[in-house]
Amino acid sequence: MPTHTPDFAARVRASFALQHAMDLIHASLPLVEPGHTEIHVPHWEGIEQQHGFVHGGVVGMIADSAAGYAAMSVVPEDASVLTVEYKMNLLAPADGEKLIARGKVVRPGRTLIVTQAEVFALKNGQEKLCALMQQTIMVMHGKAEK
Amino acid sequence: MPTHTPDFAARVRASFALQHAMDLIHASLPLVEPGHTEIHVPHWEGIEQQHGFVHGGVVGMIADSAAGYAAMSVVPEDASVLTVEYKMNLLAPADGEKLIARGKVVRPGRTLIVTQAEVFALKNGQEKLCALMQQTIMVMHGKAEK
Amino acid sequence: MPTHTPDFAARVRASFALQHAMDLIHASLPLVEPGHTEIHVPHWEGIEQQHGFVHGGVVGMIADSAAGYAAMSVVPEDASVLTVEYKMNLLAPADGEKLIARGKVVRPGRTLIVTQAEVFALKNGQEKLCALMQQTIMVMHGKAEK
Amino acid sequence: MPTHTPDFAARVRASFALQHAMDLIHASLPLVEPGHTEIHVPHWEGIEQQHGFVHGGVVGMIADSAAGYAAMSVVPEDASVLTVEYKMNLLAPADGEKLIARGKVVRPGRTLIVTQAEVFALKNGQEKLCALMQQTIMVMHGKAEK
Numbered sequence: 318m319p320t321h322t323p324d325f326a327a328r329v330r331a332s333f334a335l336q337h338a339m340d341l342i343h344a345s346l347p348l349v350e351p352g353h354t355e356i357h358v359p360h361w362e363g364i365e366q367q368h369g370f371v372h373g374g375v376v377g378m379i380a381d382s383a384a385g386y387a388a389m390s391v392v393p394e395d396a397s398v399l400t401v402e403y404k405m406n407l408l409a410p411a412d413g414e415k416l417i418a419r420g421k422v423v424r425p426g427r428t429l430i431v432t433q434a435e436v437f438a439l440k441n442g443q444e445k446l447c448a449l450m451q452q453t454i455m456v457m458h459g460k461a462e463k
Numbered sequence: 464m465p466t467h468t469p470d471f472a473a474r475v476r477a478s479f480a481l482q483h484a485m486d487l488i489h490a491s492l493p494l495v496e497p498g499h500t501e502i503h504v505p506h507w508e509g510i511e512q513q514h515g516f517v518h519g520g521v522v523g524m525i526a527d528s529a530a531g532y533a534a535m536s537v538v539p540e541d542a543s544v545l546t547v548e549y550k551m552n553l554l555a556p557a558d559g560e561k562l563i564a565r566g567k568v569v570r571p572g573r574t575l576i577v578t579q580a581e582v583f584a585l586k587n588g589q590e591k592l593c594a595l596m597q598q599t600i601m602v603m604h605g606k607a608e609k
Numbered sequence: 610m611p612t613h614t615p616d617f618a619a620r621v622r623a624s625f626a627l628q629h630a631m632d633l634i635h636a637s638l639p640l641v642e643p644g645h646t647e648i649h650v651p652h653w654e655g656i657e658q659q660h661g662f663v664h665g666g667v668v669g670m671i672a673d674s675a676a677g678y679a680a681m682s683v684v685p686e687d688a689s690v691l692t693v694e695y696k697m698n699l700l701a702p703a704d705g706e707k708l709i710a711r712g713k714v715v716r717p718g719r720t721l722i723v724t725q726a727e728v729f730a731l732k733n734g735q736e737k738l739c740a741l742m743q744q745t746i747m748v749m750h751g752k753a754e755k
Numbered sequence: 756m757p758t759h760t761p762d763f764a765a766r767v768r769a770s771f772a773l774q775h776a777m778d779l780i781h782a783s784l785p786l787v788e789p790g791h792t793e794i795h796v797p798h799w800e801g802i803e804q805q806h807g808f809v810h811g812g813v814v815g816m817i818a819d820s821a822a823g824y825a826a827m828s829v830v831p832e833d834a835s836v837l838t839v840e841y842k843m844n845l846l847a848p849a850d851g852e853k854l855i856a857r858g859k860v861v862r863p864g865r866t867l868i869v870t871q872a873e874v875f876a877l878k879n880g881q882e883k884l885c886a887l888m889q890q891t892i893m894v895m896h897g898k899a900e901k
Contacts (some may be wrong), residue, residue: 337511338518365483370665372484373546374527378520400519402891404550404696404842408716424700431698451743453840515847521899548745548843550696554862572848577844624862630810657775665838666819670812692811696842722853
């Protein structure tokens with residue numbers, strides 16, 4: 318398991334709370350563990366695409382954020398993180414009552430952290446994988462958020 | 464230039480109008496040409512991340528959509544399009560009064576279309592490149608939207 | 610586990626045997642299971658980059674092939690496969706006596722198959738992850754190899 | 756145009772000359788300009804895949820290298836470069852007498868450089884685009900090659 322500071326969860330939650338865009342789509346962050354986070358979004362009309370599924374862009378937003386916060390959970394107190402790039406495959410329509418994005422650190426590093434995220438649609442109690450992401454995160458040392 | 468049907472722009476605009484998620488972030492589609500579209504989003508508080516820039520997820524949403532609609536503009540009337548995957552590099556903070564995503568078809572195909580998108584932040588009349596995307600789109604023949 | 614034909618391993622091995630480029634780098638295919646393959650390459654001088662590690666391009670070749678053959682192992686007899694695209698993160702120098710690429714099917718589909726591959730460097734009996742790949746494969750029905 | 760040192764071309768050529776893997780596939784580096792390089796590979800039997808085209812892995816090798824050397828051409832004398840990741844779309848079979856990979860810097864940066872590469876197959880005097888790559892390069896300051 319990657320190293321982490323005592324207050325990693327508080328720092329991650331504080332950052333998430335400042336993101337208006339996460340509020341806009343009704344996202345929450347129910348899980349923050351070292352090298353692992355979950356972001357949830359209920360299905361609601363405002364985030365739909367033309368067929369009534371959740372928009373792929375919203376799927377991308379929570380995959381990117383869940384993995385980015387997984388990376389942030391393992392950096393030093395005085396560091397922040399930036400998404401360098403990510404690649405996402407959309408595997409199935411985001412069809413369900415709720416989306417769950419699970420981000421995890423695959424390979425921690427001092428300057429770069431490689432992560433993955435999976436996004437599941439929860440429908441009638443069943444999770445279905447709808448997106449898979451691989452991401453590169455940059456660590457900004459000496460640049461804590463706020 | 465890729466081939467296109469007479470009503471390509473009307474079909475693209477009709478699809479865009481049905482995407483609640485584009486409305487949610489205040490996106491518009493001012494340009495639809497064969498193999499090329501533009502999506503604009505004004506900077507407003509609801510789409511910000513924790514530093515007051517536009518959230519990378521929103522940058523991703525409009526890059527994905529601009530390139531996807533560029534692909535839709537060159538498919539037959541009875542076809543729709545799906546994003547298979549995309550890869551995006553975030554090059555600079557989305558800092559400006561407005562974001563402009565330009566999507567274009569790089570290589571049209573019967574089943575798969577490869578596209579690219581660039582997202583620029585417009586600040587004091589200057590455009591700055593803030594994201595670069597490469598994307599694969601699948602064409603669904605015989606499955607027109609609606 | 611994905612479905613597969615009785616002769617899947619024979620078809621995969623026959624295709625691999627025809628690839629001169631795999632021979633050129635001294636690659637072998639010691640494992641073919643449904644939805645999973647392994648390609649091995651010994652470290653030798655001819656495939657090195659300027660620092661004496663195995664060239665990243667060779668790492669990419671075997672990741673792409675291992676995952677592509679994982680996909681081929683689950684398609685019908687009359688179908689072949691094509692790499693549409695892949696994305697690879699290079700995590701560490703390919704430093705060891707041998708490289709092992711493990712490809713697997715993540716999500717089978719009729720037209721598209723999504724796969725992943727990991728490449729490990731084996732050094733003094735220890736495996737170290739040196740590359741991570743996410744890939745999209747297209748299934749060509751009615752176009753068996755040969 | 757990105758900044759570059761007086762000896763950028765000599766440093767790039769010296770690095771290329773040390774890559775046994777480039778020699779193995781018969782690659783040459785006929786062009787090195789600031790932020791731009793070309794790698795050529797003649798079609799020969801040793802680099803073929805099972806259908807007689809050039810192996811996609813070889814296409815990937817020269818795309819990765821052409822773009823990586825484009826990045827190296829714009830870094831300081833005391834710096835070297837590493838491929839962090841790349842994403843490649845294979846657009847057409849590599850069918851021709853010769854492959855030409857053109858790499859270019861899209862966005863230089865102190866720590867990270869974003870590049871693109873295109874690979875063309877030259878057949879009967881006509882170039883056909885067969886691959887498109889987007890790549891992230893890391894600059895290692897104070898770690899010149901050799």
